[in-house]
Amino acid sequence: MPELPEVETTRLGISPHISQKSVQQIIVRQRQLRWPIPDKLEATLTGLTIIKVKRRAKYLLLETCQDWVLMIHLGMSGNLRILRESEAAGKHDHLDIIFHDDTILRYNDVRKFGSVLLIKPPLFDHPLIKHLGPEPLSDAFNGQYLYEKAQNRKTAIKNLIMNSHVVVGVGNIYASEALFQAGIHPKKQVNHISLQNYMDLAKAIQNVLQNAITQGGTTLKDFVNEQGKPGYFQQSLSVYGRKGLACFQCKQPIENEKIGQRASYFCANCQR
DNA sequence: ACTGGATCCTGACTGC
């Protein structure tokens, strides 16, 4: 399930195959995703050239030569692949974008939680982007920032860092991993955490995400890159999915509890 | 303004 590293891996993977190419044809097989694929997509995008593939949070932004941007979210089970030649569409292959040189960008999403939308700049005004927090790997995100965001709240720390209005791109897996790395219990109330702990946590989040990007995304569920190949990050997970197994630091069993409706993994001994 | 819960969907897995 794509988190920020998977989306970035996808961006880096598809960009060289579709940049500076013009759209020749679009095939939509299923319009009903998180939001319906707009009816005007085919007429609007056909003939336009993709200039650049950018990313904001977990949204991929395909900028065109005109005033349109194709905004793609992979939801939880979505993936984009590059095909060199036509290949029979599978059950959940909802969209093909075919370029003038026959390269195909194919969108697949089993659970249909993703979205494909057409938007106009300025992007920061778009309702889905307007209220997003800073990118975790940017200078705007640091311990001081997190500390300030926490002051008037009472929620559990794991909920805070997974809130995309606070910071984007930290999903369920990497939230558990970062909290373990920082030695903070996922249920700890956000206004009871010191500035020093927030500085450690911000660093841990950046460290976990950067490592995952370097390694090409996690393959824990069904993530595949632009070539349909899995990532390799799962070997590096310290707590996620390790319920009952020995903590790598202290050998106590890893615990599993629901926090904010999400499965959470932690070491009650190392994380306080 | 903030919080927790419900919600969208399908496939994998568990238990009877």
Add this chain to the structure above:
DNA sequence: TGCAGTCAGGATCCAG
């Protein structure tokens, strides 16, 4: 073997 129930998970929406 079959069937029902549970779970996974991003992010929005809604009610309190």
